[in-house]
Amino acid sequence: xxxxxxxxxxxxxxxxxxxxxxxxxxxxxxxxxxxxxxxxxxxxxxxxxxxxxxxxxxxxxxxxxxxxxxxxxxxxxxxxxxxxxxxxxxxxxxxxxxxxxxxxxxxxxxxxxxxxxxxxxxxxxxxxxxxxxxxxxxxxxxxxxxxxxxxxxxxxxxxxxxxxxxxxxxxxxxxxxxxxxxxxxxxxxxxxxxxxxxxxxxxxxxxxxxxxxxxxxxxxxxxxxxxxxxxxxxxxxxxxxxxxxxxxxxxxxxxxxxxxxxxxxxx
Ligand SMILES: NC(=O)c1ccc[n+]([C@@H]2O[C@H](COP(=O)([O-])OP(=O)(O)OC[C@H]3O[C@@H](n4cnc5c(N)ncnc54)[C@H](O)[C@@H]3O)[C@@H](O)[C@H]2O)c1
Numbered sequence: 482x483x484x485x486x487x488x489x490x491x492x493x494x495x496x497x498x499x500x501x502x503x504x505x506x507x508x509x510x511x512x513x514x515x516x517x518x519x520x521x522x523x524x525x526x527x528x529x530x531x532x533x534x535x536x537x538x539x540x541x542x543x544x545x546x547x548x549x550x551x552x553x554x555x556x557x558x559x560x561x562x563x564x565x566x567x568x569x570x571x572x573x574x575x576x577x578x579x580x581x582x583x584x585x586x587x588x589x590x591x592x593x594x595x596x597x598x599x600x601x602x603x604x605x606x607x608x609x610x611x612x613x614x615x616x617x618x619x620x621x622x623x624x625x626x627x628x629x630x631x632x633x634x635x636x637x638x639x640x641x642x643x644x645x646x647x648x649x650x651x652x653x654x655x656x657x658x659x660x661x662x663x664x665x666x667x668x669x670x671x672x673x674x675x676x677x678x679x680x681x682x683x684x685x686x687x688x689x690x691x692x693x694x695x696x697x698x699x700x701x702x703x704x705x706x707x708x709x710x711x712x713x714x715x716x717x718x719x720x721x722x723x724x725x726x727x728x729x730x731x732x733x734x735x736x737x738x739x740x741x742x743x744x745x746x747x748x
Contacts (some may be wrong), residue, residue: 496728497721500525504724505572507559507616507656510537512686513636515606516713517583517720522550524582524721529572530554534549534584535585551576559586559612578627580622581703581724582620584613584635591647609654610661617665623672630673634723635662637678646693646740659736666734673731677723682740684711704748707741715739 504521508514510532518528522545529546532538538554544679545552553575557568573579588600588608613635624631640648641655656680665676683701685693693710695702702708719739722728738744 484490485518489642497725498727499581499721499724502526502724503559503572504527504531504581504583505531505569505620506583506585507531507557507565507612507747508584509588510534510541511585511688513681513713513716514585514660516582516716517540517585518545519548519550519551519726520717520720521581521716522548522552523687523717524725526724527556527576527592528552529576529579531572542745549716551733553712559584559616562605562619565615566710567613567741569619571654572691573623573681578629579620579623580629580631581633582616582624582633583724584616584633586612586638587647587688590652591691591692593647594649597650605650606654606657609651610657613658613661617661617676619667624674624748625669626663628672629683630726631675632724632726633665633669633676634673635676635678637662637680637736639680639682639738639743641680662736663734666669670733675726675729677729677732677737679716679718679719679723679734680738680740680744682738684713684715686713692717701743703742704746706746707745709741711739711741 504526505609506514509518509530516678522528530538530541535556542554555568557574558564637658638655640652642658644652
């Protein structure tokens, strides 16, 4: 190491180069997961698009390959450990060992509190929280056994800290994602595996399209210093930074907000 502070740091794009890395993006066929696949692929990574939707996953692989990005799709139910393990084995046989895991599967619902039944409660918690636990176990174990480190990035939400109106179960699930992220940061650090969460604000996407009606968007914008909704590309720089060992090697257990300032203000 150089005696001059900072002199040994990689310069510019080298810090954000993911060449030679294999990234598994669960929920990769969704709006935000898809942007991450394009972003990581553009930074040089090989991409496993892992989703329950075969049609959208296959379409995305075609689009990535058209840009010269090596990619493959694997279909799974993210909340089912056997399905996740099977998909991991399939991906690793086709693309090689996974270095970067992104947990971006998610669903939502705006059912009023007294109408939430246990089926819905479990479905949302299973998809948004149990899936993260399962993937961290399945891929985390493989990373530990391989002994080359790794990085895990979980999708949290602005609702994870102070709950948002109308989305109780979703908010509870994302609060769990925050806790799991911080817990695992400590548990996996001795194995050189970093675990962080990205905390997006409001991005029109598949799971929240119905929720973002005109009055909801109006109140969100009134509460967002940047005065706009997010666009999927807004996440890419932060995601590449979190994925790159060279760029964020000392960052673990962090919740990184990408929300136009939404969580920074009250009224
Ligand atoms: N869009 C936002 O404003 C926003 C804000 C904060 C957090 N998030 C989180 O970002 C992540 C991505 O969501 P999005 O907004 O892109 O929505 P999206 O609906 O476009 O994408 C979600 C993807 O998850 C997949 N999926 C759902 N259940 C699955 C399962 N059991 N197994 C495998 N795949 C499954 C869906 O097929 C879909 O492709 C989610 O975790 C969501 O909670 C989104």
